[in-house]
Structures are given as C-alpha cells and as structure tokens.
Amino acid sequence: MKEKYADEARRGFTLYELGMLEKDPEPVAFSGFGVHVSNEEIAARRWDQVWLCVSSTALRAGNWVGELARATGEATWVMLQPSLDDRDWLLQWIPPERLVSGMIPFISFHAPLKPGERYAKPGTAFWLPPMTRGPFSGPPERLQPVIHTLRAGGYPARATRDVARDVAIPSAVLTVFVNGLEAAGWSFERFLQHDSLERVHRAAREAVQVAASHTKGSASAVLPLLRPALFKVLLPVAAQLTPFDLETYLKVHFTKVEEQTRWMMRTYVDLGRSAGLPVGNLQAASR
Incomplete structure (x- = not known):
C-alpha cells in the first residue's frame, strides 16, 4: 500500500452491505488486518495468494509488479483486470501455473454517493446483485484454494474453464x-x-x-x-x-x-x- 494511505487503512474501514429492499444499511467495522508499505516487509513473510485489485493501466505503471513478484515467492496470483491483453502482460512476471484469473461481479463505492443519502457515517458500500457468482479459472491446484477462501468468507465463487x-x-x-x-x-x-x-x-x-x-x-x-x-x-x-x-x-x-x-x-x-x-x-x- 502507498505510504500516504497506510494510517487510514490501519484505522480500519466502515462497510455497508446493500440489499434490494433495505434502505438504511447498518455499518460494519472491518479491521484487524496487516498493512505493508514496502517490498522488504512483504519479502519477510510467506504469502499464499496475491490479489491484483488495480486497474489495467495501474498494473503497467512503473515497475512495481515485477518487484512484488520477486518479493512474494511462489504465491498464487489472482488477476481481476478486464483488458484483453492483461493476462499476456502479466505472464512476463508470473508463470501460467501460478496465475488465476477472475471477475468480481459486485459493485462498491464510497458512501454517500451524493448529498442526502442516509448512512451513519462515510464508508464503503457494496452490492452483490442477486443470483451472481464470481467466476475464476486457472490451474486446479491453485484455483481450488482461491475458491475455498472466497466461499469461506461467504462469497459465492465458482470455477469455470476460461474466465x-x-x-x-x-x-x-x-x-x-x-x-x-x-x-x-x-x-x-x-x-x-x-x-x-x-x-x-x-x-x-x-x-x-x-x-x-x-x-x-x-x-x-x-x-x-x-x-x-x-x-x-x-x-x-x-x-x-x-x-x-x-x-x-x-x-x-x-x-x-x-x-x-x-x-x-x-x-x-x-x-x-x-x-x-x-x-x-x-x-x-x-x-
């Protein structure tokens, strides 16, 4: 994480899960996680999974992907980027046997979106549309732990042949x-x-x-x-x-x-x- 956001992240986040009928979602505190700002900190630990939650253009900004790849050893990498050439670009850093592709079909945003919306305090709202299941594909030995992790947290992930x-x-x-x-x-x-x-x-x-x-x-x-x-x-x-x-x-x-x-x-x-x-x-x- 960038240093300028680290203190805010360490304080935790306020989340709001939106439903189809609920008008006043209750805030949920999300905290108790580690925050790292350097590759030295990352390299000092063993990592099972690395999730790329940035845009296709941010992926290519600077040389951070290569540095992170070296710092995370043999971890499974999970990419969520939508551009047609993103996977090919990542393969220069991560071999195909360690790369899982996925899509998260939910919506999230900083709440409130506009004046007048009713939230207890500013936070992050998210909505999982009914009947949606997040698709993921990749080598089975890497894919199954990713699916298991998401399902353990209550997210309806599914395996598919080619995301x-x-x-x-x-x-x-x-x-x-x-x-x-x-x-x-x-x-x-x-x-x-x-x-x-x-x-x-x-x-x-x-x-x-x-x-x-x-x-x-x-x-x-x-x-x-x-x-x-x-x-x-x-x-x-x-x-x-x-x-x-x-x-x-x-x-x-x-x-x-x-x-x-x-x-x-x-x-x-x-x-x-x-x-x-x-x-x-x-x-x-x-x-």
Whole structure:
C-alpha cells in the first residue's frame, strides 16, 4: 500500500452491505488486518495468494509488479483486470501455473454517493446483485484454494474453464457503453438519444467481434441482440433495480478509472486491426 494511505487503512474501514429492499444499511467495522508499505516487509513473510485489485493501466505503471513478484515467492496470483491483453502482460512476471484469473461481479463505492443519502457515517458500500457468482479459472491446484477462501468468507465463487473467454464479450459491451455514456456527459437522457445509441451500437458490434476473435470465442449469439433498443430498454430497468443512484455511480466510478476505459478502447482498435477486422466505429468513438 502507498505510504500516504497506510494510517487510514490501519484505522480500519466502515462497510455497508446493500440489499434490494433495505434502505438504511447498518455499518460494519472491518479491521484487524496487516498493512505493508514496502517490498522488504512483504519479502519477510510467506504469502499464499496475491490479489491484483488495480486497474489495467495501474498494473503497467512503473515497475512495481515485477518487484512484488520477486518479493512474494511462489504465491498464487489472482488477476481481476478486464483488458484483453492483461493476462499476456502479466505472464512476463508470473508463470501460467501460478496465475488465476477472475471477475468480481459486485459493485462498491464510497458512501454517500451524493448529498442526502442516509448512512451513519462515510464508508464503503457494496452490492452483490442477486443470483451472481464470481467466476475464476486457472490451474486446479491453485484455483481450488482461491475458491475455498472466497466461499469461506461467504462469497459465492465458482470455477469455470476460461474466465477470459467468458467475460470478454460482456466487458467489450460494457466498455463501449461507458465510453458512450461519458461522451453523453454521464447523462442517461442524452445517452439514450438516437444518435448517441447508434454510435454506441456500431462501436459495440465491432468490439464484440474483436473480443470473440481474440479469445477464439463466438459472437453469433450476441450480435443479433446488440441493437439500440436493447440499451433503451435495459438501462432504465437497471436504474430501477439497483439500490443506489446508478447514473451517479457510473460517473463517479468510471471517471476514477477513465484511463482504463481509454486503454481498453485502444486495445480493441489495435487487436482488431491486427486481426483484419473492421474498427472504424471503435476508432471514431475512442478519445
């Protein structure tokens, strides 16, 4: 952890688990964990698992990944980054027999999101949508301890054959959606206008084809569904179902990781060109 955040982390965190119906979540104190700020401290201990909870761009910032790899010995590394080329990049530091890939399909944010929200005190709110289970894949001898650890903590993790392939197409659609929402000033109303939806629709189709090609998957079941009407129907429904202000959350969260969104858009363009796929709409949408 960066030194400037260490004291705050040592004091612990206040968590709020959100439910579909609960309006006033109770605060839960999360503390009693170690905080380390140097590779020397890390190297002095034995580690079972290393979880990479940073953006795709932060992963590549500086030389910290290589230093951490040397300091953590034979630990299992768990990556959660969404870009199509993240795993290949990590393989220069971590051999495939020690690398587990995963996705955490829950939402978290600093609460309150906006004035007027009722929380006992500032903290971190999180929401696990109903019926979701976090997928993870990797070498069995490394994967099973990861699954066991999550389930022991009450998280519904599951093993799957290839997380990268499973999430590539949904991630492509989400990335183009977020990029289009930012272009619309983070306004659902402006995003849902005809011209905006058409641009997002065309770019999303290209991104999905790139993702399918790169992971050797198939986009045949998804492409017929990618129509402007889909966004027009699903976005208002999603906004009604989330127990927080979805429009505000998307602006706050994806402004924080905007460099990752830009990186992923450029990655779709570059990989698409290399594969000889059309990327004109993706390129026009990229900033």
